[in-house]
Amino acid sequence: MASDPANTNRAKGRISIPAALGALALVAGAIVFGVLGPRMGQRGIRLGGTPLSEIRDLAIDLYGIRLLDDSSDLEASAEEYSEIEALGFVSEGTEIIQLDELGIASSHWFSNAEEESSILVLELDDASRFIYFDPLGRQRPLMPDERVEESIGLDSVGWAWNLMLRGVPPEVPPEKQSELEKIRTGGPLGVAILGLEGGVVVVVAPDQEQAAEAADAIAPRIEAVEGREVAMEGYPWGSGWSDESGWPKRFRPTQRDSSC
DSSP, X not given: OOOOHHHHHHHHHOOOHHHHHHHXXXXXXXXXXXXXXXXXXXXXXXXXXXXXXXXXXXXXHHHHHHHHSOOTTOXXXXXXXXXXXXXXXXXXXXXXXXXXXXXXXXXXXXXXXXXXXXXXXXXXXXXXGEEEEOTXXXXXXXXXXXXXXXXXOGGGSHHHHHHHHHOOOTTSOHHHHHHHHHXXXXXXXXXXXXXXXXXXXXXXXXXXXXXXXXXXXXXXXXXXXXXXXXXXXXXXXXXXXXXXXXXXXXXXXXXXXXXX
8 A cells, every 4th residue: 555645744844852852952052061161161270379268257357356355456547448437437546467478467447336336447468469269160369449248147257156155255345245245146247358459458347238338438439249259268267366266366255154
């Protein structure tokens, strides 16, 4: 019996759905590899430089030191970062810090007694010597006109975690007691990192909103870029300024009676 020519033509014209899907998957895979392949290949390249997380962690530890200790040893500031004072803060002074490998850093402490809030500004030279990971896992140097923002949970910061567990130590100056209690019961600390022509500036504040506001005042033309990752390690390892108990090395709370 002769076959129907019409049926034969229809059979030859049919498309195999699995084969078509497989071909589309190969094309899509080729496109994705063409776009991301070169970037993925850069992940294994190690750049020379200091992880940006190290100065972030240092700034957070210094912030804890100033909150847990007094600021009487700070030197008078020559109206540096007056933009912060325009936000209602008062300069408490400046501290020059000699770091082993990073050279000299300067920290500037500002407080707002009415709002029971404090801001730390840490400044170092040469932003490009600090590196961080971007969302694709590539290492990048921090360049001028770049801004990175982070929220740091209290449970990942040694001194803040101790505040949450033990409360505010009685040795803390009275004017800092209420502020520390607000931090202990509040949300994450706020950090903003600015790459400037002269160096890098790290701002630490009680929350991200205040850190962003301070960064806007210092460098209003530099906008934050979403999705940038700072940490290579970072907390809970910290900057080395905290001891094994999590308290900054320059501050030791009195041992409390465990029976209380």
